[in-house]
Amino acid sequence: MAAAGSVVHGMWASPFSKRVELALKVKGIPYEYVEEDLKNKRQYFLQINPVYKKIPVLVHNGKPICESLIILEYIEDTWKNTGPKLLPDDSYERAQVRFWIDFVHSKFSDNVMQAITKDGEMQEKAISNIHEQMKILDEGLKRFYPNGTSGISNETLGLLDIVGGSVFCPFKASEQVLGLKFIDPEKTPLVYSWVETLRGLSLLKETTPPHDKQVQIITYFRQISINPPSA
Numbered sequence: 001m002a003a004a005g006s007v008v009h010g011m012w013a014s015p016f017s018k019r020v021e022l023a024l025k026v027k028g029i030p031y032e033y034v035e036e037d038l039k040n041k042r043q044y045f046l047q048i049n050p051v052y053k054k055i056p057v058l059v060h061n062g063k064p065i066c067e068s069l070i071i072l073e074y075i076e077d078t079w080k081n082t083g084p085k086l087l088p089d090d091s092y093e094r095a096q097v098r099f100w101i102d103f104v105h106s107k108f109s110d111n112v113m114q115a116i117t118k119d120g121e122m123q124e125k126a127i128s129n130i131h132e133q134m135k136i137l138d139e140g141l142k143r144f145y146p147n148g149t150s151g152i153s154n155e156t157l158g159l160l161d162i163v164g165g166s167v168f169c170p171f172k173a174s175e176q177v178l179g180l181k182f183i184d185p186e187k188t189p190l191v192y193s194w195v196e197t198l199r200g201l202s203l204l205k206e207t208t209p210p211h212d213k214q215v216q217i218i219t220y221f222r223q224i225s226i227n228p229p230s231a
């Protein structure tokens, strides 16, 4: 018989697995966490995500669900009446939230990785993309926070906050390693105050990877990408 309960298979530095943990915590769903070794994937892990072979995977009552955004929707569907609602009731509003979730999910992580692992023109392009997308997001967020972000709390976090928090709360580590500012209080004040509010919440503190450990891994990635060890 399949094991009852929820198991998150993740990796400590991954915003994709952190957002799944955060959603379960917001809902108050107990779960077990299993750290996967992505350099040496075990047979069981390949069985639960045979298509993409990536974390996160949520195994609920023995059944695997893959891809972070699909897992978040599954959590909201499965525990609709448990804890706070993560999506609005109105279908048009839900579509708007999903649109900006997709934007945050798809526009930043790859560019930050490029900024960390490249130099010269490629790095400049990635940094300029990040600044451009931040401005677009700043405009987009006005719909959700017309009166500012001070009302956000552990109890009112929605899916957009969960995805935004997982992507942007760890940004300080990349900013420190690269000596840059990605989230500028003057150029994108709403994104800045959103992320600062999220950073102040205990649930985000619990699910954001430790700053020093992130600085270490980002510095390492940058070093091996810019100056690969000679064979």
Ligand SMILES: N[C@@H](CCC(=O)N[C@@H](CS)C(=O)NCC(=O)O)C(=O)O
Pocket (backbone or CB within 6 Å): 011, 014, 015, 016, 038, 053, 054, 055, 056, 066, 067, 068, 069
């Ligand atoms: N689209 C996926 C992305 C997940 C992802 O990129 N996971 C990375 C870790 S951050 C991974 O498992 N990489 C292992 C590999 O590519 O072999 C999601 O949203 O869940």
